[in-house]
Amino acid sequence: MNSDQQVCANVQEKLSAYLDDELTQQEQQRIYLHVQACPQCRALADDLTAMRSNLKSAVLCSVDERDLPKILHDQPARRFAFIGWALLIAAVLLIGGIVSWQFIREVLNDTGIGRWLGIGVIAFYVGLFLLFLSVLRQRLIARKTDKYKKVQL
């Protein structure tokens, strides 16, 4: 019995290395045989194996996915985003053009509100649009010349 315990102690000392496949082939074989035969050592080996697999998922999946640059560089997502933006801009231009054309025609032809008031309303909206454009332009320039934009890590 005492010698059995001695054997178990010897084996358990190398059990981690056995599970990691870091022993020589001969020792690997010796411990394999013992683990097959000895329920106590097998229980320990099973415990350690289970722990090891849990550990990896527990510690690794804790990494916050938001700070992984590879999600941002996913090619299909970028392509979809590009197509989406292009369609959106085209639609806005088309609809905006038609609506404003109709609007201008309505206002100028409408005899009810007078010609000067009509021009004032149009100038008001055009002014708003130009202000929007100026802000947009500033933002775009700021974005283009941002030298930290491409900095990763």
Place this chain on the structure above:
Amino acid sequence: MQTTGVKHVVHPYLQWYEGGLALARSMLRCNQAAQDVLQSAFDKALVAKRLPEDEPAQRVWFYKVIRNGCLDVLRYSQRFVADSEIELFSSSESFSDPVELSQQQVWVRQALMRLNSEQREIIVLRDVNELSYAEIAQVLQLNSGTVMSRLHRARLALREQLLALAADEVSS
């Protein structure tokens, strides 16, 4: 500085981002500090003149840099906090995050945080980053026999902590 012409090149060291972050987090027990260490490690990887040529050696180099960075942070914070148990980093709250984990995984993580830093780093290097014993020996500057025994003791300690946690759960 002129940045035109720079394409979105994924730096080869980025493949070890997750593992390195896991290592730094488990050493520092603080997500923000760990990310800072990672940042400066990547900085070193970009600036360093002489880097190892082959990938395994680069990986060892990278983990060594991260580990040294963590040790620096710990040493620096110990200079101001008299306690060896650092308040800032021992709060497990900063380590928790919204990712869904099974109960078993939560326990494993809690148990890991209860080990000492020597045991934490060796377990994370082996079981999370899957370095070989020889590589761990290089990172920690030990010989591989020491790696083997230290890793085994660390795993046994982790198992004990897990059993203790499970017992706590049952009794409460």
